[in-house]
Amino acid sequence: MSKDSQMRAAINQKLIEMGERERLKELLRAKLVECGWKDQLKAHCKDVIKEKGLEHVTVEDLVTEVTPKGRALVPDSVKKELLQRIRAFLAQHATL
């Protein structure tokens, strides 16, 4: 297991070092805004906030309420494209 976790850390470091992680994040954000994911989540946030009361909302509440829904609402096309790019990056730097 140590080998696995070691490898995982190495890959993450590689992603950050190469700047690929930042690029992927930017791409994902643009795609999600484009397909309306952000508006849907915002509407959901509104419901959560109304439910909890405007004054008592914390970031933790929002994260626990929103993250599962956010993960489910990502369109398949966006998910596929992102996985493809990650795979390509790994293949590029692992096989070389």
Add this chain to the structure above:
Amino acid sequence: MKMEDMPLSGPDNTRLEALVHDIYSELVEDACLGLCFEVHRAVKQGSFFLDETDQESMKEFEIVDQPGVDIFGQVYNQWKNKECECPNCKRLIAASRFAPHLEKCLGMGRNSSRIANRRLATNNNMSKSESDQEDNDDLNDNDWSYGAEKKAKKRKSDKNQNSPRRSKSLKHKNGELGGSVSSEPYKYNYNTGISYETLGPDDVRSLLTTQCGVISEHTKKMCTRSQRCPQHTDEQRRAVRLFLLGPSAPSLPDADAVVESDSFDIPDGQTLMSRLQWEDSPDISPTDSASSKASTNHSDSRRPKKKKTTSLGLNSGGIGGIGGSLSGGSSSSQSNISLSTKKKRPKLSAPSITSIYDDLN
């Protein structure tokens, strides 16, 4: 470049796949966290619900999508029928015609001020003709509606209006006057005349019965004023009629009237004369009295006999009074005749005249 993970990724494809999914879910959670921070910040700053409004106001300001109406539900060509009230003359004028009308009404601008000044001047001079002129203005003013303006444009040529272009065309017309002159003499400028060579004999005759007709030495045109025009004497008028119509032409209608009135007026006392004058004076314009004076002088010189006979038999005290009354009375009565035939002229019966004659003699 040497990679640490190179030997590890190779053997198991499923482990690599799990790794890829982990990275992906990390990225998605990052995005969610970013959104949560954003929303939380907006909520705490109070800007999150700003774009939300209640249903009533949303309904009130709904965008209207109907034909003939703008997005606020208003009819958009309302202004076409708007009318404004002129502050000067208190009349309603179509909005699109308001500015030109105001210019005319207030007398602004070059031409309008000239016209307005002239109107003021004439109004001060002749208070009587003021109302007539106002009426004419009303008739000729096209500011009141679109329809009237269109009509006016159609018959622009035969309408007397204020714009310089129209007056120019009018002047041009004056130069080549036809036979219709005698029927409408008032239409034309008094200063210009008529060339008598172009007129037929009938035209000349009808013209001479209504107008002065004296031929000017300079322009060789006929005077188009009335028969009492002060510029010319009765002698000139008679000469013109003799020249144009021959010796058989009827003499001036004035002459007979003068004779008649003279014969009636002479024996009367001063009181009657003054009464006559008083009665007539409101109707006599300055030009009228001047012309009548001229004609009176004329008649005096024409008939010296009668005058002498009357004055001969008078007492020394009565001469001046009757002499004065002679001219005054004749002038007033003559103007009376020429002004309006309908008006009653105080008549004296024949017997009374003769008796007065006898008394005088």
